[in-house]
Amino acid sequence: MKNFEKYNEQLKHLHFTEGCSDIYKKIKKSSCLHDGMSCGDCELRNIETFLKFMNEEYVEPIQLSHNEYVILKNIDSYWKYISRNISGTICLYNSNNCMGSNYLAIETKCFDHLFTFIKFEDDEPYEIAKLIADYEKEHGDE
Structure with a gap:
């Protein structure tokens, strides 16, 4: 659309x-x-x-939940990007180039209900600072 x-x-x-x-x-x-x-x-x-x-194609704005926001706010600033790998695991990266980047896979099922907007098929990883800033702009700095 x-x-x-x-x-x-x-x-x-x-x-x-x-x-x-x-x-x-x-x-x-x-x-x-x-x-x-x-x-x-x-x-x-x-x-x-x-x-x-x-x-241009309409892009649905990302609506972080409060829990997702709190998790992202508390991630060490070394990690700049978030995405999913082919198995659906949430991964954190220190650069936009996921292939040539250090990463941390969060291999636990307790976060499966969170960050559902992040798909393996996404063209680019999501910038953590931008997700946080967008949330704070919408909800106020918490």
Whole structure:
């Protein structure tokens, strides 16, 4: 599904004379993609970039549970990325290149119900710091 399909109803009510943050709030019911940036500096203010964004594949935002957040917050900062291996085991890596990286496999069944959004088939491992920052942005710094 493309972004324009996901946000079809919201797009019907847009007025492009508004700032991008107002448009984005109407589309996603949240603040602008580029928080902390003035509308004049925002990529979505440019209609060409906005249309490109609308034509991209919609990506469902990751919703960490509180337990997942607490686990990630308490992982040693040496570990930068998280993914699953072919057997479904959660693995931590110190670099984005999983093949050439030190890793730690968490080989316990007690976490099987957590991090279900992480799949072996994912193109890239997830950056732990980004997952934490996104959670804190949504729920406040806990």
